[in-house]
Amino acid sequence: MTTALEKTLFDELEQLVLIDPHTHINPLSAPSETLADILGYHYYTELAHSAGLEKSQIEEEGLDPKTKVGRLIEKLADLDNTIQVSWLLEICREFFDFQDDRITTDNWEALYDTAQQKFAQEGWEQHVLQHSKLEKVFLTNDFDDPLEGFDTNVYIPCLRTDDLVFHFLKKSVRNRLNEASGIEVGDATTFREAIGKLFSKFVEKNVKACAISIPPSFSPAKVDAGAAAAVIKRTIRGQRLTSAEQEMLSSFVFWTIAEHCQEHKLPFDLMIGVNRRVYESGVYQGQDLFDKRVSLIQYQQLFNAFPDVTFPISVLGSTSNQELVSYAWIFPNVVTNGHWWYSNIPTYIELDTRSRLEAVPRNKQVGYYSDMYKLEFALPKFRMYRQTLARVLASDFVEKRGWSEEQALSLGKQVLRGNVESIFKV
Amino acid sequence: MTTALEKTLFDELEQLVLIDPHTHINPLSAPSETLADILGYHYYTELAHSAGLEKSQIEEEGLDPKTKVGRLIEKLADLDNTIQVSWLLEICREFFDFQDDRITTDNWEALYDTAQQKFAQEGWEQHVLQHSKLEKVFLTNDFDDPLEGFDTNVYIPCLRTDDLVFHFLKKSVRNRLNEASGIEVGDATTFREAIGKLFSKFVEKNVKACAISIPPSFSPAKVDAGAAAAVIKRTIRGQRLTSAEQEMLSSFVFWTIAEHCQEHKLPFDLMIGVNRRVYESGVYQGQDLFDKRVSLIQYQQLFNAFPDVTFPISVLGSTSNQELVSYAWIFPNVVTNGHWWYSNIPTYIELDTRSRLEAVPRNKQVGYYSDMYKLEFALPKFRMYRQTLARVLASDFVEKRGWSEEQALSLGKQVLRGNVESIFKV
Amino acid sequence: MTTALEKTLFDELEQLVLIDPHTHINPLSAPSETLADILGYHYYTELAHSAGLEKSQIEEEGLDPKTKVGRLIEKLADLDNTIQVSWLLEICREFFDFQDDRITTDNWEALYDTAQQKFAQEGWEQHVLQHSKLEKVFLTNDFDDPLEGFDTNVYIPCLRTDDLVFHFLKKSVRNRLNEASGIEVGDATTFREAIGKLFSKFVEKNVKACAISIPPSFSPAKVDAGAAAAVIKRTIRGQRLTSAEQEMLSSFVFWTIAEHCQEHKLPFDLMIGVNRRVYESGVYQGQDLFDKRVSLIQYQQLFNAFPDVTFPISVLGSTSNQELVSYAWIFPNVVTNGHWWYSNIPTYIELDTRSRLEAVPRNKQVGYYSDMYKLEFALPKFRMYRQTLARVLASDFVEKRGWSEEQALSLGKQVLRGNVESIFKV
Structure with missing residues (x-):
């Protein structure tokens, strides 16, 4: 069980401003530009592939970002137990106003579009x-x-x-x-x-x-x-x-x-x-x-x-x-x-x-x-x-x-x- | 501690009818025929032997089932901490009306006999x-x-x-x-x-x-x-x-x-x-x-x-x-x-x-x-x-x-x- | 969380008189003679060294016990998370009337002196x-x-x-x-x-x-x-x-x-x-x-x-x-x-x-x-x-x-x- 003490300590630790000592960020393009940058993280592509999605569906030449996201979302139900998908949900809630408890074939397009608006906002990186x-x-x-x-x-x-x-x-x-x-x-x-x-x-x-x-x-x-x-x-x-x-x-x-x-x-x-x-x-x-x-x-x-x-x-x-x-x-x-x-x-x-x-x-x-x-x-x-x-x-x-x-x-x-x-x- | 939530989930999972995807069952003789089939599972014989029982006591030629069980029971007190013995107790409680909290040299014969009656019942396998x-x-x-x-x-x-x-x-x-x-x-x-x-x-x-x-x-x-x-x-x-x-x-x-x-x-x-x-x-x-x-x-x-x-x-x-x-x-x-x-x-x-x-x-x-x-x-x-x-x-x-x-x-x-x-x- | 049951069991186990089946005790000099015998246990010297204390500071020839303890104490703050330092605190509380929650550069000398008095008492080993x-x-x-x-x-x-x-x-x-x-x-x-x-x-x-x-x-x-x-x-x-x-x-x-x-x-x-x-x-x-x-x-x-x-x-x-x-x-x-x-x-x-x-x-x-x-x-x-x-x-x-x-x-x-x-x- 999560105790009150644990919660207090977590809340305090959440306040701490961080230095992240190891990333693969491209400083010239640090935040995502589409949801495909997020769903395209190897954790999601490899897990979706492992769960049965053909590699060709993910890495097709000339694939546009939205189609790619749509295809990955179709496999998401098989991955929703993974901690990696819990990161994805947390990102969508914290940054893209997402409020449902799962990302599904029904709600992903609205999410995609909201995310697009956010990415386009001035000062997104900041x-x-x-x-x-x-x-x-x-x-x-x-x-x-x-x-x-x-x-x-x-x-x-x-x-x-x-x-x-x-x-x-x-x-x-x-x-x-x-x-x-x-x-x-x-x-x-x-x-x-x-x-x-x-x-x-x-x-x-x-x-x-x-x-x-x-x-x-x-x-x-x-x-x-x-x-x-x-x-x-x-x-x-x-x-x-x-x-x-x-x-x-x-x-x-x-x-x-x-x-x-x-x-x-x-x-x-x-x-x-x-x-x-x-x-x-x-x-x-x-x-x-x-x-x-x-x-x-x-x-x-x-x-x-x-x-x-x-x-x-x-x-x-x-x-x-x-x-x-x-x-x-x-x-x-x-x-x-x-x-x-x-x-x-x-x-x-x-x-x-x-x-x-x-x-x-x-x-x-x-x-x-x-x-x-x-x-x-x-x-x-x-x-x-x-x-x-x-x-x-x-x-x-x-x-x-x-x-x-x-x-x-x-x-x-x-x-x-x-x-x-x-x-x-x- | 076991929480109420854990208990609820366990009770629900217990209802699920199963397919067991790996066993060594002999389909022509699937259930036990005597308690020696149960106590003779290698977990009990090897643990009893490990705890000090001579192999010859367990694998003596022509050993009748009841004597074999009796010998293994004598060593059971040294094994009662093991999870394997907890399976045994659970079997005895679920299938043979056993109600004590340990199987001992005092109560095993009654258990053996009850088990014999159960095994002999029509439709035991079902x-x-x-x-x-x-x-x-x-x-x-x-x-x-x-x-x-x-x-x-x-x-x-x-x-x-x-x-x-x-x-x-x-x-x-x-x-x-x-x-x-x-x-x-x-x-x-x-x-x-x-x-x-x-x-x-x-x-x-x-x-x-x-x-x-x-x-x-x-x-x-x-x-x-x-x-x-x-x-x-x-x-x-x-x-x-x-x-x-x-x-x-x-x-x-x-x-x-x-x-x-x-x-x-x-x-x-x-x-x-x-x-x-x-x-x-x-x-x-x-x-x-x-x-x-x-x-x-x-x-x-x-x-x-x-x-x-x-x-x-x-x-x-x-x-x-x-x-x-x-x-x-x-x-x-x-x-x-x-x-x-x-x-x-x-x-x-x-x-x-x-x-x-x-x-x-x-x-x-x-x-x-x-x-x-x-x-x-x-x-x-x-x-x-x-x-x-x-x-x-x-x-x-x-x-x-x-x-x-x-x-x-x-x-x-x-x-x-x-x-x-x-x-x-x- | 520590449950009441855990506490009860611990209290009972604490009463048990023990035989310690493996130590490196010198039977001619079994207890410590100075706090340096305690702080000189390799756990503290190696952890202090690992945390940045020069080996020469610890193993200097002719180093008197009190100076050695003083040098190790200076590093103790970097080690206070370790379970080994928790043993040290427990020793000081149980045997040397120590009551603070940390051993620091401020309180160690009093501790050292108290310990010296204890070691010198008749029957310390018993x-x-x-x-x-x-x-x-x-x-x-x-x-x-x-x-x-x-x-x-x-x-x-x-x-x-x-x-x-x-x-x-x-x-x-x-x-x-x-x-x-x-x-x-x-x-x-x-x-x-x-x-x-x-x-x-x-x-x-x-x-x-x-x-x-x-x-x-x-x-x-x-x-x-x-x-x-x-x-x-x-x-x-x-x-x-x-x-x-x-x-x-x-x-x-x-x-x-x-x-x-x-x-x-x-x-x-x-x-x-x-x-x-x-x-x-x-x-x-x-x-x-x-x-x-x-x-x-x-x-x-x-x-x-x-x-x-x-x-x-x-x-x-x-x-x-x-x-x-x-x-x-x-x-x-x-x-x-x-x-x-x-x-x-x-x-x-x-x-x-x-x-x-x-x-x-x-x-x-x-x-x-x-x-x-x-x-x-x-x-x-x-x-x-x-x-x-x-x-x-x-x-x-x-x-x-x-x-x-x-x-x-x-x-x-x-x-x-x-x-x-x-x-x-x-």
Whole structure:
């Protein structure tokens, strides 16, 4: 049952203005433009596809937004149990005056049209930010993102490095690096210089973190300088690498990035455990899954080698949470970071939150990030987290441990916002 | 605490008439004949043995049923905390007029005798089915089961394929296949024909699913036709296979069965994760355990290769549940199926149910099956599930998400029964 | 919410006088001597270090106790959410008349001084034992511990075997064995004799268990006698061993110890899953972590080979708990043992306790041990467990299964104390 105490704590937490420490927002087009931007979020397209909607119905070329929404709505009844659809309802209620308890084939068109009017209103972006109590929003930027045309104090750059670490074999990626850095990479030395250039540029643009998502099999290791030089040369020359060499290449790039994080005192967000393209015929962004047989012991060498780099860590599987709790409890440079993707549902958020609050120093926990692509999603996602957090604070701290409401709230605010400020220096 | 809402939902769910989608019932002898059939369920024999009863006491040759029950009862006090013993009590109360709160060395003989009278009553089987609200019951049939002598509309055949996939090296299994199919298997072509014959025969007999239990190490892969032909030939000739060849043989048989599931539009139940004969001196059926280091990524190729085959999946360890939730959320052909064996206790049922209801489309979840060997077990096992389901619906849907009781009940009924009908087309 | 029933059960459980079946108490100096003994517990030093306190601040040579406490207190505010700090507060309230709700830089000196007065009181050790309701306390003894100078009926010896199994390659360990056993170990035969001598000596001193902590990679196997003889010889000669030979050596030593446990009918506590020195720059005892990719299947051969040896098993990760439950449910010689280290927090204790009480015979569960280094910690740690146990008994047994309070209490007392007596024969 929801207790009065839980409700009080939730209401207080709802007042807190936030900094969202990880999103995929495009700062040049932050809010949605049609309801298709919202229903087109991969959660809805992949769930609708999983429930039986043909991919071709969703990704048909030239499909207009309203038709796309109409098709997805037809499958919504099969998904209405999911927490993701509860986010959708919450968005429609908070932003589009929706009042029914379900979105159906009967009422969606009116909803679509109301939403269109809202999107077209002057100042919609500001309205969404304010109504969602969002002060700042971290981005996910390609290494060659120009970072132009927006206020980097509100939309804070974060250097995403997956392409460099895992796709440097691709000529297109190497060309992008050459162009973005202004350096013709020919060997390990020029490679390092090019990475340095990227960091300098991002630092000028107020970057506050570096980030990467990592498959379960990866285990970063320091690569011997000679071996690194050789493998970089072979890569540049377009020679085929063995899988051991490819791993060495990834490790070398990863290590080089970690060194630059150290130099620039940037936290390095590790999002550990995703296998890409597991379901190859899946919808866009709905193809990735995981292998739970991954351990943070794979990062032992890294955590020891970079004591001055803070690693905010997200794990894809809840079965990895206890390792994360334990590593954050022992390693000064390991920080727990949010509830990622397949773990971002209340069942797992609650378990993971309880254990973190019980065993990780309170200054080392980033409670939540939205991971959103469109601004409207911050509100329901953070609300889901705030409800869970309020429940855990009420039960585990006030009721069981005799804390005052103020003490519990102060802990809640620290993991929701305070630590984002102190850990990312924002 | 059990809330009034939970109680209301439970009472409603208790009214629902069920189709049990996985059991080991022998349709020619479905109910128990003595209390030894009930106390002889491996849960009681293995727990009693684990608690200290010698295997020889339980499996002595020529042991009469009443003596066997008496011996097991002596150990019952050490097991009365287990949920399995709570099923036993529930059976005795519901079917044998038992009214004490424990079964003891003092009261068991009266119970035994009452049970004997009940079993001997005319129409006991119908009584158990009706009182348990069971309309149809899926079976587990050997591939050479004659499927004769019972109503396949009530006792629905399910083709069990463990022997074919994992024991085709045994001459006895190959002989059984030859006989059951009427085809002398000599190569890959005749093997495929023989499998085809089995499927045709089962389809004639109203088969509604194919099923298999799988060790944690297995990862099915498509085998090259030439290699398959060679390995089948070596097998038929009785030649020794390397362990790589044995794996190839299992993969080839498995793949062939999946192809026939596709042809006949039969769901293929995968029960993933059991190691057989881990405790070799254990009692009958009480020797199997698991290795939690298993991942659904091992089925990536299979799920991609057979988009038209529905795979209802059971996992043995609760640590595999989040993978199951995530794979069912992404792959259209992956369905969650019940709470299997070592995960079939309320602690894990509750966690697993909560996460499934939060993240898997509602039309892709088979809530529960009894896995029973004797009819009397459906009632307490389904009741345990209905209690947990009622709790989750009350808490997560009505209280936290504001659903009406009707909406919550409708979700409960769908996972309990509706999806069994739609997924198994029964 | 804490219900009245929960409170009643807790109050009753609090009355129970205990035998603590695993600690690191030094019986010659069992209680703390200064508050630095309490704040110096690795939980506080490692958490303070994790939260940002330099190791040099904590482990400075010649640091006096009061200064050390003062430095740790400065970091306490960052850790006050942890359950470990709640133990500290409870100790201060129960033993040192502390009444504030936090220990701060303002009030710690008065606390320090009060504690000093208490420690200096006559009979402090007896007071702590009585106030904590501790009747007997198991120790952790090096194999060459003289076991002199204390009452082995209160402080019960336990033979710890990590050094022998995992460090027999070290000359210092071999010398210690020669000295402790009075046998010059030169081959497998004399090795076995030396181990026999240790056991005889420990048995004379009232030893009640053998114990070992084990890395996740270890899988004990019976070693062929010839191979064992060879590897022991090479070891004694100081020759370098391959990693396969090292594993064989560890397996041989382990197996030999298990054989002696069998001979002397001693339980063999296995504490499975710890990797040592993962964070090499960590504080003393704050360097160990785990790799959750471990399975009890690694112990299949052991459990089958020693049916007469009881193995009380602790797992480091909660993700291993279901395996433990299942193995204890099947193997007569596997017993669940407490909540170890990284799993010793209420979130995991609750989950693990619920599943154990639901599926493991009640006579095969050792509920809890303190793992303490100083006597004062038994009270808050056991209290944490008793609270969780009371909650689970109230909810799962009285409310959901209709047990009487007496029946639930009797189960609670059995796992808290009764089984310690019967399993360790104490």
